[in-house]
Amino acid sequence: MQNPVILVVLDGLNHDVGRHAMGHLSALVEAGRGTTTSLDCELPAMSRPLYECLLTGDRPVDSGVVHNAIVRRSHGVSLFDLARAQGRTTAAAAYHWVSELYVKAPFDRTRDRYLDDPHAAIQRGIFYWQDHYPDDHLFSDAEALRQRHAPDFLLVHSMNIDDSGHRHGGDSPQYRNAARHADIALADYLPRWLADGYQVMVTADHGMNADRSHSGLLAEERRVPLWLFGDAFADPAGLHIQQTHLCGTLASAMGLTHDKAFHPELLAMTAQATAPAPAPSRESLS
Secondary structure: OOOOEEEEEEOOOOHHHHHHHOHHHHHHHHOOOOEEEEEEOOOOOOHHHHHHHHHHOOOHHHHOOOOOOOOOOOOOOOHHHHHHHOOOOEEEEEEHHHHHHHOOOOOOHHHHOEEEOOOOOOOEEEEEOOOOOOHHHHHHHHHHHHHHHOOOEEEEEEOHHHHHHHHHOOOOHHHHHHHHHHHHHHHHHHHHHHHOOOEEEEEOOOOOOOOOOOOOOOHHHHEEEEEEEOOOEOOOOOOOOEHHHHHHHHHHHOOOOEOOOOOHHHEOHHHHHOOEOOOOOHHHHO
């Protein structure tokens, strides 16, 4: 099974707000066109360490990306790397920290905003650097990349929810409305993606507390939502999902050979039989 996959990361969205504010995603689940659950993010509950966790499967304490001020290329093998090494195409519309992890660090906004390099781990990209960059612009960027390049793996990473949480707190109308606005933006594109055969995972890196921050063990900082759309995925009800297993689960949904931990129970049909194999090294991918 070789499915194209889109990973949507709604930065800073905690589970409680995700559960009641995302009307379109909930409508799809109620209609039997998707499933949902929650999981606890790895620690520290911070952005750059958890981008690395979502995209390589490595815990921050193992990746060495243990806080947001570590600016360097990833030392791990990412989902972008796996896809590119096995002849698949990749793209990302994302915050510039993703570019720093998987393309080049430090980020230069003139040189690195637009990426078109078939030899890079992320082959096509549009990157932004302002946390308040509008989510509707971001989703439009992602859709432009998808329509032009039809990537096998596309990362869509929005920052407005996190930005609102830092400005106003996780228990504020601004934070909740930012989540609602992201849901509305998704409603414009998610049906198109599914109609074109993409398997879509929507989740968050971490949540947000009432102190306008995150990094620790509070439930509102650590508990995040997970939605799955597409016939490659099974119902996650009753499963204990680990954030470190999402990268491998997406790799299996794409039919990639890999040795990453994954959740076979989240996969339908032949995706469950994806055989782990030695992963390529960073040196073999450069």
